[in-house]
Amino acid sequence: MPELPEAETIARGLSRHLSGKRIVQVRALRPDIFNLRPRSLKKLLQGRMITDAGRLGKKVLLEVEGGNKLVFSLGMSGQLYLLSVKEVLPTHTHLILGFSGLKQSLIFRDPRRFGRIDLVGRNSVKGAYTALDKLGADALSLSEDEFMAITSARKRQIKPLLLDQTCICGLGNIYADECLFRARIHPLSRADELDRGELRHLYWAMRELLLEAISEGGSSISDYVDASGEMGRFQVRHKVYGREGEPCPVCGERIVKIRVGGRGTHFCPRCQSEAKP
């Protein structure tokens, strides 16, 4: 499931390949995943240039000439990559963007359809909600002090808090488990009961983890590929996620899997034993 490192990897690829390219073809094949009707979408995109690509939390942003942004929420199986115009269109393709002078089209495909695409910004039509408004601070942009303020004020369990995009955006299930493991914090710990040292540790573990994952091109555990269709390499570095029953790489204890806030949660019961509720 694409999270911050995957969104960052995709955005970098798109920025490199699409900046300055003009959109000449817009095909919205599944209208229900967009905030606008195909007709409006086409009107607002066709003939305009992509000025840059970026990311906020796990969302990938395509900046469109004139001030609008295309916001891609990848859900769990969303893919956004460049495909040669000669290739056969894969199944579950929901959007195709063609560009002037490019032999590749940008396609968005999403078998499970948890993803969506919103065009937001100054020129979007009435009622177009801004998919970005509700997001909290970006996990890689927020300062240590901001992180401390957000976490220490909440009485919630730390793992659901890390996953709450309105508090901090960017972490999904994989990186939440992995950064709690790095920080040796039990996923059920109440955020406000962690001391300053533990929260500090968590903040730096999170940053370090995300930066390492980005440098490895993200994690491919199911469908994720980058803007060029390449898989990530960070999944082999996961210490707890998807490793139920395997020995902890630090202490050798078996990794366990429990449910926290409805999510599968992996951790080492020995390394992450303190502050258990």
Place this chain on the structure above:
DNA sequence: CAAGGGTCCTGAATGC
């Protein structure tokens, strides 16, 4: 405010 459950969706994995 926090927590739990249900909903959407499809492909892979498992069960009988």
Place this chain on the structure above:
DNA sequence: TGCATTCAGGACCCTT
């Protein structure tokens, strides 16, 4: 072998 069931997840909804 083949069919049915279970599971996975992000974001949203609702109730307690």
